[in-house]
Amino acid sequence: MxxxxxxxxxxxxxxxxxxxxxxxxxxxxxxxxxxxxxxxxxxxxxxxxxxxADGEAILFRRAPPDRMPHARLMAMVRALHQAGYEKLYLYSWPKPSGLHWRWHLFTGQRDWMQRPWREGWYGSGADYNVNPVMGWGDSPGATTDELVTALARFDPQGLAQALGRDEDHTAWFEGACKILLPGYMYSLNMERPGAGGLQEAPPVPVVPVRASLPAYDGPALGWPPGWAGLWTRAHVMPAPPIDITGERKLREPS
Known part of the structure; x- marks a missing residue:
C-alpha cells in the first residue's frame, strides 16, 4: 500500500x-x-x-484490529512448522496488571523457562492496540504468508535456528490451533497457589482474542511437551552473567 x-x-x-x-x-x-x-x-x-492518482484504491480498515495478536501469531507458527521450522515456539502470558497480554517467539532449544530473547521477537498487547504490527517490518492486517516473509527478511539468522524436527511439540501445537483458531489463544501462565505448589496440571488457560467473543467452552488443552513438573518449582529467568573482574576487585584488600 x-x-x-x-x-x-x-x-x-x-x-x-x-x-x-x-x-x-x-x-x-x-x-x-x-x-x-x-x-x-x-x-x-x-x-x-x-x-x-494511478487508480489504486485507498482502503481503510473498517473493523478494529484484534485486541491481541496471538491468534495471528499461532497461524504463522503453524505455517512455519508445516514448512519444516518445527523448532519455533510461542510463549504467551499476561502482564501483572492482567489488562494486556505479552507474547514471545523463540527458536533453538526448547526450554520454556530459560528461553533466549531476540530483539523484535516479542511484544505486548498494549503496544499492539496502538500500533497493530508485530515489530519485524510487517504491515497492519498482514496475512500469514506476509508475516512469514517479513520475519524471514527481518532476521534470517534467527529463523534459521528454527529449522529442524520437534515432532511432539509440533503435534501439540497443531492440535491447539485446530481447537482454538481463529478466535482464541492459549496462555502458558501458571500461578502457584500457596506454599505447596500444584500437584496436578490444570488445563491450559484459554482466552478470547476479541472482547466480543464468549468465554472459551471447548475441549480442554493440555500443556505442551517439556512442561511436566515446571509448576512444582519457581519460574526463574536466567541470572545475569557475573563480572569476574569486578568480583576480584571487590575482594582485594584496600
Missing part, C-alpha cells in the same frame, strides 16, 4: 483529481482540495471510494 500523507494526489469519482491537505489515520478521515475550490472537502476512506 502506498504512503498516505498531506500532498498525496488522489482521485475521487465525483470531484476528479485533488491533493490531500490533512490525514487522520486513527479515524479514517482526510481533508482534500479539488480543482479551484477554495475550501477543503472532508472524505472518509472507508466509504467515499478515494483512490490514488
Amino acid at each position: 502506498k504512503a498516505l500523507a498531506p500532498g498525496t494526489v488522489i482521485f475521487h469519482r465525483h470531484r476528479g483529481y485533488g491533493v490531500i491537505t490533512h490525514v487522520n489515520l486513527l479515524t479514517g478521515w482526510i481533508s482534500a482540495r479539488f480543482g479551484s475550490e477554495a475550501r477543503t472537502l472532508d472524505l472518509n476512506l472507508s466509504t467515499d471510494d478515494v483512490q490514488h
Whole structure:
C-alpha cells in the first residue's frame, strides 16, 4: 500500500483529481482540495471510494484490529512448522496488571523457562492496540504468508535456528490451533497457589482474542511437551552473567 500523507494526489469519482491537505489515520478521515475550490472537502476512506492518482484504491480498515495478536501469531507458527521450522515456539502470558497480554517467539532449544530473547521477537498487547504490527517490518492486517516473509527478511539468522524436527511439540501445537483458531489463544501462565505448589496440571488457560467473543467452552488443552513438573518449582529467568573482574576487585584488600 502506498504512503498516505498531506500532498498525496488522489482521485475521487465525483470531484476528479485533488491533493490531500490533512490525514487522520486513527479515524479514517482526510481533508482534500479539488480543482479551484477554495475550501477543503472532508472524505472518509472507508466509504467515499478515494483512490490514488494511478487508480489504486485507498482502503481503510473498517473493523478494529484484534485486541491481541496471538491468534495471528499461532497461524504463522503453524505455517512455519508445516514448512519444516518445527523448532519455533510461542510463549504467551499476561502482564501483572492482567489488562494486556505479552507474547514471545523463540527458536533453538526448547526450554520454556530459560528461553533466549531476540530483539523484535516479542511484544505486548498494549503496544499492539496502538500500533497493530508485530515489530519485524510487517504491515497492519498482514496475512500469514506476509508475516512469514517479513520475519524471514527481518532476521534470517534467527529463523534459521528454527529449522529442524520437534515432532511432539509440533503435534501439540497443531492440535491447539485446530481447537482454538481463529478466535482464541492459549496462555502458558501458571500461578502457584500457596506454599505447596500444584500437584496436578490444570488445563491450559484459554482466552478470547476479541472482547466480543464468549468465554472459551471447548475441549480442554493440555500443556505442551517439556512442561511436566515446571509448576512444582519457581519460574526463574536466567541470572545475569557475573563480572569476574569486578568480583576480584571487590575482594582485594584496600
